[in-house]
Amino acid sequence: MSGHRSSITEEHxxxxxxxPPTGEQRTPTAGYVLALVSSFGGGAATALGxxxxxxxxxxxxxxxxxxxxxVLLSIWVWxxxxxxxxxxxxxxxxxxxxxxxxxxxxxxxxxxxxxxQMDPTLxxxxxxxxxxxxxxxxxxxLGERFNRIETAGAVISFIGIIIMRxxxxxEYSLGFWLVLVGSLFFGIxxxxxxxxxxxxxxxxxxxxxxAFLAVTYWVVFWLIGYSFAGLDRVWxxxxxxxxxxxxxxxLCYVMALKKMELSKVAVISQMPPVWVMLLAVTFLGQFPTxxxxxxxxxxxxxxxxxxxxxxxxWRSRLVENELPx
Numbered sequence: 001m002s003g004h005r006s007s008i009t010e011e012h013x014x015x016x017x018x019x020p021p022t023g024e025q026r027t028p029t030a031g032y033v034l035a036l037v038s039s040f041g042g043g044a045a046t047a048l049g050x051x052x053x054x055x056x057x058x059x060x061x062x063x064x065x066x067x068x069x070x071v072l073l074s075i076w077v078w079x080x081x082x083x084x085x086x087x088x089x090x091x092x093x094x095x096x097x098x099x100x101x102x103x104x105x106x107x108x109x110x111x112x113x114x115x116x117q118m119d120p121t122l123x124x125x126x127x128x129x130x131x132x133x134x135x136x137x138x139x140x141x142l143g144e145r146f147n148r149i150e151t152a153g154a155v156i157s158f159i160g161i162i163i164m165r166x167x168x169x170x171e172y173s174l175g176f177w178l179v180l181v182g183s184l185f186f187g188i189x190x191x192x193x194x195x196x197x198x199x200x201x202x203x204x205x206x207x208x209x210x211a212f213l214a215v216t217y218w219v220v221f222w223l224i225g226y227s228f229a230g231l232d233r234v235w236x237x238x239x240x241x242x243x244x245x246x247x248x249x250x251l252c253y254v255m256a257l258k259k260m261e262l263s264k265v266a267v268i269s270q271m272p273p274v275w276v277m278l279l280a281v282t283f284l285g286q287f288p289t290x291x292x293x294x295x296x297x298x299x300x301x302x303x304x305x306x307x308x309x310x311x312x313x314w315r316s317r318l319v320e321n322e323l324p325x
Contacts (some may be wrong), residue, residue, distance in 0.1 A: 032260030034252040035268035043275025045241045050120040052237045055230030060113040063217035063239060068242030069210045082283030085204050093199035100196045101212040103189040110182030117175025120280050122288045124273040127181045131303040132157045133187025148258030153305030160298030194257060196238050203255040210246050270300050
């Protein structure tokens with residue numbers, strides 16, 4: 001769910017340096033592993049979450065999984081000076097943490113509400129449009145512009161979304177728009193998360209975000225009239241999703257951002273639909289139609305083009321590598 005989930009808009013303004021990376025960026029292999037684990041965790045959480053949502057509401061599941069995630073992460077954070085690490089957060093850090101938490105709340109709610117209404121693989125494909133959203137936000141707020149590769153990728157992505165919408169089964173219509181709204185906020189979340197990790201430790205950022213989501217989901221759950229019906233049948237699945245999504249997927253993602261460029265993390269983050277499809281077919285017996293898969297492939301192909309096109313200096317490096325010594 002989380003996870004997963006990716007953008008490429010923070011590589012802006014400053015040209016990419018050819019000097020060897022320093023500090024936390026010296027371990028690209030660890031970054032690849034973390035990004036891969038994040039993508040699998042997000043895909044597995046989506047497939048299992050669909051099973052949970054056949055018995056309980058998205059609001060109850062969100063309240064439960066982020067409560068589980070907060071408790072589990074507390075075991076890690078508090079023995080290592082958790083309170084002091086939280087207090088050390090600056091005002092700017094708190095601001096970006098708040099923005100990160102708010103956008104996450106809306107993204108997660110829209111995504112799970114949509115998955116309840118449609119095939120999880122199709123929803124995972126559609127959620128890849130968050131990359132397009134993130135790049136558009138970069139154009140609006142960071143003054144970035146599309147190059148030719150990115151423009152081609154954006155067009156292909158839009159074609160994929162249109163194909164998915166036109167071939168969509170009628171019963172999936174509401175879920176389509178809910179997931180699309182969720183992907184909008186996921187795009188915002190990924191832009192904000194890259195800024196937030198500059199001011200807050202990844203573990204602390206994830207912990208505060210999970211606690212915020214747990215408390216606020218419970219408040220809304222009680223205010224609109226609560227019902228725990230069906231929880232007895234899927235509580236184990238809820239606990240597992242609480243680990244896979246908010247902890248494994250999200251934490252590995254923000255840690256990967258500290259190890260390697262966001263554009264590289266973004267490429268690996270396009271993999272969740274593959275995991276979701278394998279798990280959904282194996283355990284849920286759900287499989288999207290050929291036309292829906294076709295649209296999803298267009299969407300993923302377009303986002304990958306945008307990721308490649310966004311990497312600064314990729315053309316110049318290619319030319320340099322082809323020049324004779």
